[in-house]
Amino acid sequence: GAVVSQHPSRVICKSGTSVKIECRSLDFQATTMFWYRQFPKQSLMLMATSNEGSKATYEQGVEKDKFLINHASLTLSTLTVTSAHPEDSSFYICSAQETDTQYFGPGTRLTVL
Amino acid sequence: DAKTTQPPSMDCAEGRAANLPCNHSTISGNEYVYWYRQIHSQGPQYIIHGLKNNETNEMASLIITEDRKSSTLILPHATLRDTAVYYCIAPRNTGNQFYFGTGTSLTVIP
Numbered sequence: 001g002a003v004v005s006q007h008p009s010r011v012i013c014k015s016g017t018s019v020k021i022e023c024r025s026l027d028f029q030a031t032t033m034f035w036y037r038q039f040p041k042q043s044l045m046l047m048a049t050s051n052e053g054s055k056a057t058y059e060q061g062v063e064k065d066k067f068l069i070n071h072a073s074l075t076l077s078t079l080t081v082t083s084a085h086p087e088d089s090s091f092y093i094c095s096a097q098e099t100d101t102q103y104f105g106p107g108t109r110l111t112v113l
Numbered sequence: 114d115a116k117t118t119q120p121p122s123m124d125c126a127e128g129r130a131a132n133l134p135c136n137h138s139t140i141s142g143n144e145y146v147y148w149y150r151q152i153h154s155q156g157p158q159y160i161i162h163g164l165k166n167n168e169t170n171e172m173a174s175l176i177i178t179e180d181r182k183s184s185t186l187i188l189p190h191a192t193l194r195d196t197a198v199y200y201c202i203a204p205r206n207t208g209n210q211f212y213f214g215t216g217t218s219l220t221v222i223p
Contacts, residue, residue, distance in 0.1 A: 093156045106156045
């Protein structure tokens, strides 16, 4: 149980385009999901907290207009990187909360050319 | 979050127990301690969590000191597949946001 999926697993896009990443809780409902970013050889950095049916809460320094989060259902949250640039290239990971534990997705590798 | 401190790296011989320490001296009474691990280029995997009692599951054991200022994750019989970065986290109760530290890079040696 407690499986979280992400799609796509890997994406390459041109600078200036937008990319959408999906995060799904497959066998449980998640009122709260989280989005993280991880650069090479660094730890995970929390970007935002996504609550079903309400606006996401962004961490300090994360641009909410650049990283659009939608949590329209109890099993799906999406992260859209708008007008992506090479510096947005990173490993994006979501997690979903079940009771008092977070379960993480496998991650999405974004490369912006 | 309570600040957590972990050694940056550890080695363990295959088949032996791996004991990974974590200091969380500022932890408050209602903050749980969580352990996750991350194998290269994958999302973190949940291992175990506890409040003040020792916990055991099919993956590991968690030993929390009586004053709750530190804990130890024990992998009883380490295998090569246990090579990963292990993170100890003590989130604030509200919102349960996780702020990851640098973790411990465990290398299991054949």
